[in-house]
Structure formats: C-alpha cells, structure tokens
Amino acid sequence: MKNLPDKTVERLCQYRRSLNNQLATGKTHIFSHEIANLLHITSVQVRRDIMLIGHSGTLRKGYDIKEMVKLIGKIIDTKEGQRIAVIGMGNIGKAFIHYLYEKRSKLKVVASFDVNPDKIDKTYADVYCYHFGRLKEIIQKEDIKIGIITTPPMVAPEVCENLVTAGIKGILNFTPKPLSVPDDVYLEEYDMITSLEKVAFFVKHNE
Amino acid sequence: MKNLPDKTVERLCQYRRSLNNQLATGKTHIFSHEIANLLHITSVQVRRDIMLIGHSGTLRKGYDIKEMVKLIGKIIDTKEGQRIAVIGMGNIGKAFIHYLYEKRSKLKVVASFDVNPDKIDKTYADVYCYHFGRLKEIIQKEDIKIGIITTPPMVAPEVCENLVTAGIKGILNFTPKPLSVPDDVYLEEYDMITSLEKVAFFVKHNE
DNA sequence: TTTTGCTTGTTAATTAATTCACAGCTATAA
DNA sequence: TTATAGCTGTGAATTAATTAACAAGCAAAA
Secondary structure, eight states: OTTOOHHHHHHHHHHHHHHHHHHHTTOOEEOHHHHHHHHTSOHHHHHHHHHHTTOOOBTTTBEEHHHHHHHHHHHHSOTTOEEEEEEOOSHHHHHHHHHHHHSOOSEEEEEEEESOTTTTTOEETTEEEEEGGGHHHHHHHTTOOEEEEOSOGGGHHHHHHHHHHHTOOEEEEOSSSOOOOOTTSEEEEOOHHHHHHHHHHHHHTTO | OTTOOHHHHHHHHHHHHHHHHHHHTTOOEEOHHHHHHHHTSOHHHHHHHHHHTTOOOBTTTBEEHHHHHHHHHHHHSOTTOEEEEEEOOSHHHHHHHHHHHHSOOSEEEEEEEESOTTTTTOEETTEEEEEGGGHHHHHHHTTOOEEEEOSOGGGHHHHHHHHHHHTOOEEEEOSSSOOOOOTTSEEEEOOHHHHHHHHHHHHHTTO
C-alpha cells in the first residue's frame, strides 16, 4: 500500500470526498462509472485505482460506499490524526485553518506562526498564533509533523530550513519560491499564479 | 506554439519568474543547469522545454535571460493583457487579488463578485465587488475572459454555469467540487485539501 | 432454466513525460 | 595552432500514466 502512484493518491482523496457526499444522500452502493462521472474521469481509471488499493466491488452492485470510505481512510489517515502548523497568517494561511476547522478530519492545525505583532498571541478558528521565533519549540512540544508555508516568498527558504531542523516530515509550500528538502521530508509545492497563467495560455491559444 | 504540453507551459511560467529574479541580480545569461537548479529539475528538461518553444541558446554562454523572458511572454501573454474576475471574496479570492495587484503583469483582476452585503460595493486592492446577480452584465461590459471561482463549494456549479453563459473562456476552480464545462472553455481545478492529504499520506508512509 | 445485459477486474496497448546518451560546437588554455 | 572542457540540441530509450479490450460473473427477464 506504500507504493501507490502520486496521482492515484490524489484521486483517492477525491473519491473519498465524493463518496462522503453520496453517503449523505442515503446511497449505500456506487458503480465505478458513477464515481467517474462525479469527478469527470473514466470508469477504468476508478476501477484501476480501486484495484491498486486491493479493494473489490460486488459484481452488479458496485462498491460499498461506507467500506470504501473506511478503506481510503485507513490508507491516508493515521489512527491518531496528524498535527499541522501553518506558517504565515495571511489570507491563504487563514483559508487553510478555516477550511480544516469546518471539516473535522484527521488533519488538524494545532499552531500558526507569524512575525506581525497584530497577529501574534491571537486565536483564529481555535488556532493560536505564535511568534515565528518559537517555531522549533512549539513544533517539538506539539509533536507537529506537517507544515504549510504561506509566507511571503522571500522568507520561504528560511522558514523551510527551520521546519526541517525542527523535525517536520512533510511540507506544503504555497509560495512561488521553489524549496529543497532532505530525502526524508516530503515536499509538495503549489503556485496559484502559475495555475492562472496556464489558464491564460490556453484561453489565448483556443480562439 | 499552440500545442505545447501542459507541463511545459507550467514550467515556462516558472522559468519566467526565476529568470526575472535573476535579471534583478544583474545576470544577463544563464545555463540550462542553472535554471534547473533554481527549480530543482533536470537540465535536460529545461533544454527540451526551450527547444519546444523554438528558442536557441548560445553555446558556452547559455541563454540570454532578457530574450527568454520576452519570448515566454509572447507565448503566454496576450498583447492587451487578460481581464479576470474573481467570484467569491473570501480569503482565497482576496489572496488572488492581492497577489496580482502587487506583481503587475498582463493578468489583471478587474471585477469581483459576492453575495455578502458587507463586501458588495466595496473595493479591495482597487477591485470593485459587485453583487453576484450582476455577473453576466459586468463580465460582458468589462470584456472579462477568465474567471476564478473561490466560493463555497456548494454554489460552484451554479457559478460555473453563469460564467460559461456569460462568455468566459477559462476557469480556475479553487473549490473541491469538480466542475464541467463545454469544450471551448478551459478548466483548471485545484483543491488545497487534496494537496494536504497527499502530504499526509506520504508522511505517514515514509517512516 | 436459459438468455440478456451490465459491471467488475485485469492484461495488453497506447500515449505522455522524462531521462539517457551523445554528436556538434565554441571559448579558453596549452 | 591544437587540445580541452563544457554546454547545447536532439534522437532514442525508458518510465509513468492512461485507455482499450475483454473474460468472468451475476441479477433480472424471458
């Protein structure tokens, strides 16, 4: 279960979300092509992903939704849940905290950091904001393993280094500045502007 | 130049950003392996992308940074710039507006929409916020071709439909709700929570 | 009971993306 | 001038991701 392809992991997360929505409507079983339609992908892809996680559907009845949600949870979540820090309490940082506050999942933001005195020592959606200088201390005390970087790009490398030495094992970098980390730390990067520029490119070239 | 692979387009955007940074340091030429290092990819990849856009470097001197920036601009930007609307003035919506306000690029947010009376008829970073009911009117009047959806997921499909009928040609969906659009509209989707769950997965399976 | 139609699970084929490997060139050093 | 070292550009090979194709099974209809 360890060696699932990147893309499959992404889709599993999406399956779970959609399946939960379906559960809420009272459905108990679902066909691969129904899942596919929800996510606008092909049913083969869905079946293949399900195959990769070693699950089986019932012929002619489809997949048991509850079972699948549970299984995906087993694959993605840890039993105790994972503890997260947000570094940089700008709009994006707040968005994360807000979102994870609403959906209670196994992912929990337990601390945030900033250097702006207006933000420090305040609480946003139950998450306390510490001064960045206390990063290492708090991360170790709170047993935080995942960090989300939502600072201005310029300071991202410094933040990253601090996270790594504090013992973080996964980083989600929302900064346009590419970071590098040791092999034992997982790094995921996303840049909003690149996404937007991509859209702009295809709009330009479609007419 | 029309048929660049998706991934190449993304990287070109990143090259441009990095190259601009390099320009600011006074450099005039750069080697493929230097670009590669900045972005943590391989130099072959860089050279191949540059090949795909039909550019050539100078042997032993590398690529002329200014020229490359200009060329990438020609590929990605339109001459007049592209006009953008943000629908949903929550944290993410604000983040976009703020970001595009600072970097003045060819991408310009010229209108935002919400349904919250506290936000309507106010201005954020020079962007006026209209009531969602006026979407079509304003989009057509302002000749907006790209929409960024940053509303609550529930209303995203409705927003999407409205954007399409208003004549939008590209949509960036920041909602976890998958959307569908006609063939002549380009759709890019991103879900922050999926990214985070992916990090969580790999952290879990790395130890 | 037999047939029909529909769905899963999976192997094989295809397509997309990346990396290898190296020919060809050129500035610099010898 | 003649090596030498280093970088570009690109076909060929490899790897990753997706899609096609279909055997196998089962529920419902005939």
